[in-house]
Amino acid sequence: MQNNQIFINTVRFFILMLLQVIVLNHINLLGYVNPYAYIIFILLFPFDGNKTLLILLSFLLGLCIDMFSDSGGVHAAACVLIGFLRPILLKFSFGVSYQYNAVKLNKVTFKERLLYIILMVSIHHFMLFSLEVFSLSHISLILKSTLFSGIFSTLLILCILLLFKRKEN
Amino acid sequence: MQQIISFFIKNKNFLLFAVLFLISFILTLESHSYHNSKLVSSTNFFSGKIYKVSSSITDYFDLKEQNKSLLEQNSMLLEFQANSTKPTSQKMLDSTLSRNFSFTDAMVINNVYGKTNNHITIDKGHNDSLEVDMGVITSKGLVGIVNKTSGKYARIQSVLNTRSQINAQLKKSKHFGFLTWNTQNPHVVQLTEIPKLAPIAIGDTIITGGNSSIFPKGILVGSIANYTLENNDSYTVDVKLFNDMTNLSHVYVIKNKNKQEIIQLQSNNDAE
Numbered sequence: 173m174q175n176n177q178i179f180i181n182t183v184r185f186f187i188l189m190l191l192q193v194i195v196l197n198h199i200n201l202l203g204y205v206n207p208y209a210y211i212i213f214i215l216l217f218p219f220d221g222n223k224t225l226l227i228l229l230s231f232l233l234g235l236c237i238d239m240f241s242d243s244g245g246v247h248a249a250a251c252v253l254i255g256f257l258r259p260i261l262l263k264f265s266f267g268v269s270y271q272y273n274a275v276k277l278n279k280v281t282f283k284e285r286l287l288y289i290i291l292m293v294s295i296h297h298f299m300l301f302s303l304e305v306f307s308l309s310h311i312s313l314i315l316k317s318t319l320f321s322g323i324f325s326t327l328l329i330l331c332i333l334l335l336f337k338r339k340e341n
Numbered sequence: 342m343q344q345i346i347s348f349f350i351k352n353k354n355f356l357l358f359a360v361l362f363l364i365s366f367i368l369t370l371e372s373h374s375y376h377n378s379k380l381v382s383s384t385n386f387f388s389g390k391i392y393k394v395s396s397s398i399t400d401y402f403d404l405k406e407q408n409k410s411l412l413e414q415n416s417m418l419l420e421f422q423a424n425s426t427k428p429t430s431q432k433m434l435d436s437t438l439s440r441n442f443s444f445t446d447a448m449v450i451n452n453v454y455g456k457t458n459n460h461i462t463i464d465k466g467h468n469d470s471l472e473v474d475m476g477v478i479t480s481k482g483l484v485g486i487v488n489k490t491s492g493k494y495a496r497i498q499s500v501l502n503t504r505s506q507i508n509a510q511l512k513k514s515k516h517f518g519f520l521t522w523n524t525q526n527p528h529v530v531q532l533t534e535i536p537k538l539a540p541i542a543i544g545d546t547i548i549t550g551g552n553s554s555i556f557p558k559g560i561l562v563g564s565i566a567n568y569t570l571e572n573n574d575s576y577t578v579d580v581k582l583f584n585d586m587t588n589l590s591h592v593y594v595i596k597n598k599n600k601q602e603i604i605q606l607q608s609n610n611d612a613e
């Protein structure tokens with residue numbers, strides 16, 4: 173990674189963390205629906221970047237969110253999972269050659285981008301709510317939360333990506 | 342040996358993932374056990390400071406409402422003082438209570454109510470002689486119990502937490518039960534194990550029972566919104582909280598001066 177990228181990613185890490193814990197954790201639409209937009213960091217992490225570093229940083233980001241929201245390690249677990257699965261999902265969404273063609277998220281077609289975001293968000297949210305509720309008898313609550321929060325997060329992530337499109341170039 | 346090393350290098354991402362996932366899983370398990378998440382919590386210096394700064398900004402938005410509730414509390418206290426020759430029963434700040442209980446005021450700097458296990462962070466900690474297992478109330482009613490403290494901050498397990506079990510009773514009779522929460526609505530909690538014999542009517546007041554050393558008897562909780570008879574011949578009562586748990590700013594932490602004595606006495610009983 174170049175210096176420039178390191179700087180951008182560091183700033184993104186902290187801004188997204190603060191945005192999540194100060195604003196987004198307190199939206200509580202319909203009582204329980206919160207968007208989790210901080211995973212933009214994991215979504216946007218350079219596609220050709222170090223995978224080991226991404227897993228470590230995902231864990232750190234999740235742990236920070238957990239620290240603020242007193243939730244044990246649920247965010248950390250969900251983040252580590254999508255950090256680890258990201259190369260596979262990238263391959264699935266953008267085709268095998270994503271690494272060589274220097275794909276950027278705002279240059280691919282809308283369909284591919286949406287697929288990638290939805291996959292990442294749904295895996296993250298499902299892991300998150302499964303661990304947070306932590307009981308099989310509340311499986312409907314887990315699925316309901318995953319669905320509603322997932323839709324909310326996906327929309328918010330798309331909006332944020334659109335807003336900051338030029339800066340990411 | 343070389344094969345083992347090359348195996349580790351080859352699978353380093355997966356191994357790292359497995360280790361980190363295991364760590365987060367252990368943290369999660371620990372947070373689901375009784376006295377939860379001691380390792381990662383919002384009472385540390387870093388997150389406490391950030392929450393404090395953000396709440397110092399947002400506090401200005403509801404100053405008017407805060408003033409109003411302070412005025413209401415003031416007028417209640419004045420009324421109590423003026424009528425103090427008469428024995429007023431069930432007042433929250435009864436003079437007989439104040440001998441055993443002392444109150445510390447604190448500010449809520451983070452309040453979560455959308456999850457299944459909710460916590461509140463306040464801006465006072467063990468430097469202000471707060472301890473774990475102290476009760477927390479507002480002028481309107483019950484909030485929760487302190488479950489972790491650091492130097493400057495403390496975390497409260499709110500009544501909106503599936504692990505909370507607070508002793509509460511009907512105001513008009515002495516039948517008591519336990520307050521739990523079914524995660525459906527942040528304004529309604531459930532009072533379980535009320536015996537079938539108890540006279541229950543919608544609108545009745547629920548107060549804390551004196552059976553625990555955490556809360557003094559008679560702190561307001563809420564009013565009965567609905568009740569159902571369970572299979573085991575006891576009522577489960579939906580209690581509408583007097584407190585708006587989604588909008589808290591000033592709280593009082595209750596210290597029971599005789600707590601040590603009570604606990605000692607009870608443990609003596611168990612030993613026999």
